[in-house]
Amino acid sequence: MQVDEKKLNPQDFESKWQKIWEERRIYQPDLSNAKKPYYNLMMFPYPSAEGLHVGNMYAFTGVDIHGRFKRMQGYDVFEPIGLDGFGIHSENYAIKIGKHPKEQAKISEKNFYRQLKAIGNGFAWENRLETYDPDYYRWTQWIFVRMFKAGLAYRKKSPVNFCPSCKTVLSDEQVIDGACERCKSVVEKRDMEQWYFRITKYADKLLKNIKKLEWTNKVKIGQRNWIGKKTGINIRYQVSGVRYQIECFTTRPDTNFGATFVVVGPENPFVSYLLSLPKLPESLKQLISAYVAKAKKTSEADRITAGHKKTGVFTGFYAVNQLNGYKMPIYISDFVLGNVGTGAVVGVPGHDLRDFEFAKEFDIPIIRVVVGKDGDKSPITRPEQVQEEEGTMINSEFLNGLDIHLATVKMMDHLAEKGWGKRVVEYKLRDWCISRQRYWGAPIPMIFCSTCAEKGVGWFPVPEDQLPVQLPDLDDWKPEGTGKGPLAKIESFVKTKCPQCGGKAVRETDVCDTFLDSSWYFLRYPSVKTNTIQDRKANPILDRKQLPWDPQITRKWLPVTQYIGGAEHTVLHLLYSRFIWMCFYDWGLFDFSAKSKHLGGPATMPRALGWEEPFRRFYAHGLIIAEGAKMSKSRGNVVIPDEYIRKYGADTLRTYLMFLGPFDMGGDFKDTGIAGMYRFLSRVWRLVIDSLSPRSPKSLKENDKLEKIMHHTIKVVTEDLEKLRYNTAIAHIMEYVNQITDNREPSFAPTCVGATAGKQITINNIRTLLLLLAPFAPHMTEELWQKLSSKYQVESSKDEKLNNKHATYYLLHTTESIHLHPWPKYDPKYLVEDEVTIVVQINGKTREVIKIALKHLGGSRMDSPEVEESVVTIAKNSEKVKKHLEGKTVRKVIFVPGKLINFVVI
RNA sequence: GCCGCGGUGGCGAAAUGGUAUACGCGCAGGACUUAAAAUCCUGUGGUAAUUAAAUACCGUGAGAGUUCGAGUCUCUCCCGCGGCACCA
Numbered sequence: 001m002q003v004d005e006k007k008l009n010p011q012d013f014e015s016k017w018q019k020i021w022e023e024r025r026i027y028q029p030d031l032s033n034a035k036k037p038y039y040n041l042m043m044f045p046y047p048s049a050e051g052l053h054v055g056n057m058y059a060f061t062g063v064d065i066h067g068r069f070k071r072m073q074g075y076d077v078f079e080p081i082g083l084d085g086f087g088i089h090s091e092n093y094a095i096k097i098g099k100h101p102k103e104q105a106k107i108s109e110k111n112f113y114r115q116l117k118a119i120g121n122g123f124a125w126e127n128r129l130e131t132y133d134p135d136y137y138r139w140t141q142w143i144f145v146r147m148f149k150a151g152l153a154y155r156k157k158s159p160v161n162f163c164p165s166c167k168t169v170l171s172d173e174q175v176i177d178g179a180c181e182r183c184k185s186v187v188e189k190r191d192m193e194q195w196y197f198r199i200t201k202y203a204d205k206l207l208k209n210i211k212k213l214e215w216t217n218k219v220k221i222g223q224r225n226w227i228g229k230k231t232g233i234n235i236r237y238q239v240s241g242v243r244y245q246i247e248c249f250t251t252r253p254d255t256n257f258g259a260t261f262v263v264v265g266p267e268n269p270f271v272s273y274l275l276s277l278p279k280l281p282e283s284l285k286q287l288i289s290a291y292v293a294k295a296k297k298t299s300e301a302d303r304i305t306a307g308h309k310k311t312g313v314f315t316g317f318y319a320v321n322q323l324n325g326y327k328m329p330i331y332i333s334d335f336v337l338g339n340v341g342t343g344a345v346v347g348v349p350g351h352d353l354r355d356f357e358f359a360k361e362f363d364i365p366i367i368r369v370v371v372g373k374d375g376d377k378s379p380i381t382r383p384e385q386v387q388e389e390e391g392t393m394i395n396s397e398f399l400n401g402l403d404i405h406l407a408t409v410k411m412m413d414h415l416a417e418k419g420w421g422k423r424v425v426e427y428k429l430r431d432w433c434i435s436r437q438r439y440w441g442a443p444i445p446m447i448f449c450s451t452c453a454e455k456g457v458g459w460f461p462v463p464e465d466q467l468p469v470q471l472p473d474l475d476d477w478k479p480e481g482t483g484k485g486p487l488a489k490i491e492s493f494v495k496t497k498c499p500q501c502g503g504k505a506v507r508e509t510d511v512c513d514t515f516l517d518s519s520w521y522f523l524r525y526p527s528v529k530t531n532t533i534q535d536r537k538a539n540p541i542l543d544r545k546q547l548p549w550d551p552q553i554t555r556k557w558l559p560v561t562q563y564i565g566g567a568e569h570t571v572l573h574l575l576y577s578r579f580i581w582m583c584f585y586d587w588g589l590f591d592f593s594a595k596s597k598h599l600g601g602p603a604t605m606p607r608a609l610g611w612e613e614p615f616r617r618f619y620a621h622g623l624i625i626a627e628g629a630k631m632s633k634s635r636g637n638v639v640i641p642d643e644y645i646r647k648y649g650a651d652t653l654r655t656y657l658m659f660l661g662p663f664d665m666g667g668d669f670k671d672t673g674i675a676g677m678y679r680f681l682s683r684v685w686r687l688v689i690d691s692l693s694p695r696s697p698k699s700l701k702e703n704d705k706l707e708k709i710m711h712h713t714i715k716v717v718t719e720d721l722e723k724l725r726y727n728t729a730i731a732h733i734m735e736y737v738n739q740i741t742d743n744r745e746p747s748f749a750p751t752c753v754g755a756t757a758g759k760q761i762t763i764n765n766i767r768t769l770l771l772l773l774a775p776f777a778p779h780m781t782e783e784l785w786q787k788l789s790s791k792y793q794v795e796s797s798k799d800e801k802l803n804n805k806h807a808t809y810y811l812l813h814t815t816e817s818i819h820l821h822p823w824p825k826y827d828p829k830y831l832v833e834d835e836v837t838i839v840v841q842i843n844g845k846t847r848e849v850i851k852i853a854l855k856h857l858g859g860s861r862m863d864s865p866e867v868e869e870s871v872v873t874i875a876k877n878s879e880k881v882k883k884h885l886e887g888k889t890v891r892k893v894i895f896v897p898g899k900l901i902n903f904v905v906i
Numbered sequence: 907g908c909c910g911c912g913g914u915g916g917c918g919a920a921a922u923g924g925u926a927u928a929c930g931c932g933c934a935g936g937a938c939u940u941a942a943a944a945u946c947c948u949g950u951g952g953u954a955a956u957u958a959a960a961u962a963c964c965g966u967g968a969g970a971g972u973u974c975g976a977g978u979c980u981c982u983c984c985c986g987c988g989g990c991a992c993c994a
Binding site for chain 2: 228230336355426661667677679680727733843845846880891892894900902
């Protein structure tokens with residue numbers, strides 16, 4: 001019996017506490033009345049095939065530790081959880097295993113929630129949501145309707161990825177190196193009409209706000225690059241012999257004296273203009289048609305495998321460079337993309353590698369107009385001579401001698417003044433394609449009426465009070481590649497009434513992109529119980545003005561205090577979420593006016609940001625990989641936490657994962673060492689169990705040295721947790737435990753606690769240990785805390801009681817949960833050292849370390865000349881130092897107060 | 907190609923420009939035990955040398971620089987990982 005009690009058996013209490021916590025709702029903040037709201041958000045998972053793997057657990061644990069830490073610091077922490085289970089990922093998995101997505105969703109949901117409970121996070125379970133729940137996607141559809149009404153949703157024909165083998169449209173991220181992610185066949189481009197959200201309208205605001213965000217830098221850089229703002233100029237060139245002008249976008253107009261050709265892409269309107277010209281020879285017409293047709297059909301993959309070899313057709317026409325009258329031959333080539341700039345470029349082969357390759361291929365003259373750092377002024381004949389960097393202008397008349405940046409400005413001024421060009425700002429960001437010809441998503445809530453279309457407008461949104469457009473059950477749900485989604489097959493779904501004229505109309509049968517589902521979920525979490533379908537049944541009148549969130553609760557909890565997620569999805573998801581939020585904001589759906597003072601988290605954002613951003617702080621955690629690769633079932637390297645939890649307990653796995661390395665770095669998962677973490681937690685377990693039966697209760701007296709270490713540990717662990725430096729926080733707790741259990745120390749008094757001979761350990765030492773460890777190992781610290789509390793009726797300090805008033809949680813039994821207990825504070829008086837350690841260096845090499853009791857220094861300031869003098873004297877008295885100084889001359893003494901003395905000798 | 911992040915013992919990793927390798931794993935030796943497991947103790951960068959200790963030199967991917975002093979700052983490379991990519 002004695003033996004069993006001393007062994008750490010997680011099975012004995014982990015699920016017990018999970019159950020009690022949930023019953024007592026200790027992680028369920030009072031959303032309406034919380035005093036210090038802290039919205040601790042983690043990216044919700046899509047319930048993947050394999051279930052929750054240790055990569056997910058790593059991320060969630062890191063977020064949870066942050067939440068637990070903040071909760072103990074007195075915040076009302078809201079840590080919700082849900083599933084991003086709608087969309088193409090989940091549908092693909094359903095296809096793979098031959099199950100209906102709806103059926104599979106239920107299975108995944110159950111499995112995921114079971115696993116998520118087992119890892120012991122402090123989730124607010126009552127606020128969970130699933131994106132495929134009609135109560136949720138009703139509002140996803142509502143967003144679409146509002147976007148349409150605001151003129152931000154529109155239809156456009158454009159090329160999309162199409163897999164001929166799977167007979168389906170693919171999203172960009174499902175196309176890997178031009179091939180289908182699932183069947184590896186080459187992806188084609190197909191022209192299809194799609195729904196788009198006009199995110200480009202917000203490009204500038206999305207870009208401008210980035211610098212004000214407190215985000216992991218690489219994510220900010222990623223977003224900036226994705227938006228890809230560039231300033232340039234559109235130059236119009238007259239085509240000789242016809243009434244047509246070609247407009248070319250360029251960021252480098254400074255090199256325009258070196259322009260020797262013009263290339264239009266296959267999509268450029270000039271191509272169809274040419275083909276319509278009666279005087280164009282039939283043979284050339286055929287040549288052009290064939291080239292353009294082939295280019296449009298050529299897949300990305302083929303283009304990549306074809307390398308950068310340039311192809312093209314000479315049109316027989318010339319464009320005139322107004323600057324010097326140069327007649328530039330006009331070509332059609334597929335290296336010019338239709339959706340970049342104006343879809344036409346002016347070729348400057350001396351200063352652009354692609355232009356150079358093209359010029360070489362077609363034997364076009366090359367003119368040098370810039371001389372770079374190497375001073376090479378010779379004609380450019382080899383690719384390595386192509387000068388794309390900084391330099392000075394030559395052969396460019398009024399630009400000669402200027403630096404390229406000055407020349408760019410001067411040329412733009414010149415072109416604008418002459419009316420030959422117009423300054424423009426271009427973005428790489430394109431409008432967001434929303435529609436998917438799939439089944440498992442929120443049906444796009446739009447209706448098309450052909451009768452009304454004849455009068456001008458054919459598309460109408462489904463009236464808001466008729467949402468959701470329910471996703472019908474469908475046996476034949478797999479994508480067929482007909483260009484239409486599976487919903488098109490259901491007549492009862494398609495046929496509907498026109499909201500405008502009441503006549504016969506048809507529904508849109510595409511569904512929404514899954515990124516739309518996830519672009520607003522954080523707004524719904526605190527308000528999951530607000531305006532449900534059930535509510536509407538009870539009170540249909542109010543519906544029109546209803547929002548997917550409760551205004552008061554939203555004012556209290558949003559913007560999100562701290563968002564944590566993986567860096568891999570961050571560009572798209574974070575950009576879309578910011579965009580949607582900005583729309584809501586601009587439509588006046590938020591009211592944060594009463595919220596000027598309290599910003600939620602500990603870090604205060606610059607006021608300038610206002611409430612235009614949903615995530616003031618974002619932290620990108622690292623990725624856990626296995627065997628050097630991202631975990632995936634096809635690789636067979638998925639590590640499921642279940643078996644480890646069964647064997648060692650969730651506490652051990654949590655702490656082990658956090659100890660692997662810095663949280664923002666991730667790492668390779670290997671299970672060597674997990675036993676070591678179990679060993680450590682077992683030591684803590686035994687230490688606390690032993691202290692339950694002290695040899696002498698009078699022994700609970702302070703041990704000065706241990707007290708000092710304890711306060712130091714509180715300080716560093718708190719600082720580490722504040723910065724999410726979990727690995728070093730754990731290391732410091734380990735050091736603290738090592739100090740407590742260190743048996744080598746001589747015994748100063750005969751009294752001691754339990755097995756820890758030689759030291760007087762106070763109950764406060766033990767309690768502090770448990771509190772510091774609680775965010776990492778929530779179950780065992782709770783178990784021990786309760787055991788300890790029932791043994792020792794330790795009075796709460798005044799401070800603690802004060803803090804408890806803020807807690808809006810329920811209490812456990814007779815003792816509060818350790819997780820609601822205030823985080824320990826350190827007392828600076830224990831951190832004052834009574835001696836100082838000085839490193840003595842000779843020529844920068846450490847030769848001696850001396851310790852000087854502060855009382856020997858007469859109480860002077862560490863940087864005073866007297867102290868320096870005594871340190872020098874003491875140092876010079878050291879035998880080792882003497883040896884190194886012997887026969888040498890001291891040229892200089894570097895004195896770093898309180899730290900170091902360095903003798904520079906020769 | 908461009909952007910970003912890394913490179914430190916056998917391994918995961920620590921280190922406000924100031925004692926490099928904390929903490930842990932692994933390994934080796936020891937204690938306890940009839941034995942094993944568990945636990946505890948000791949050692950553990952390299953080279954040289956020694957009965958032992960003290961010690962000296964070398965050492966953070968390579969090379970240069972700044973500095974009294976560089977894992978840390980600057981420059982030039984090499985390697986690994988992630989993202990973007992014919993973006994004009």
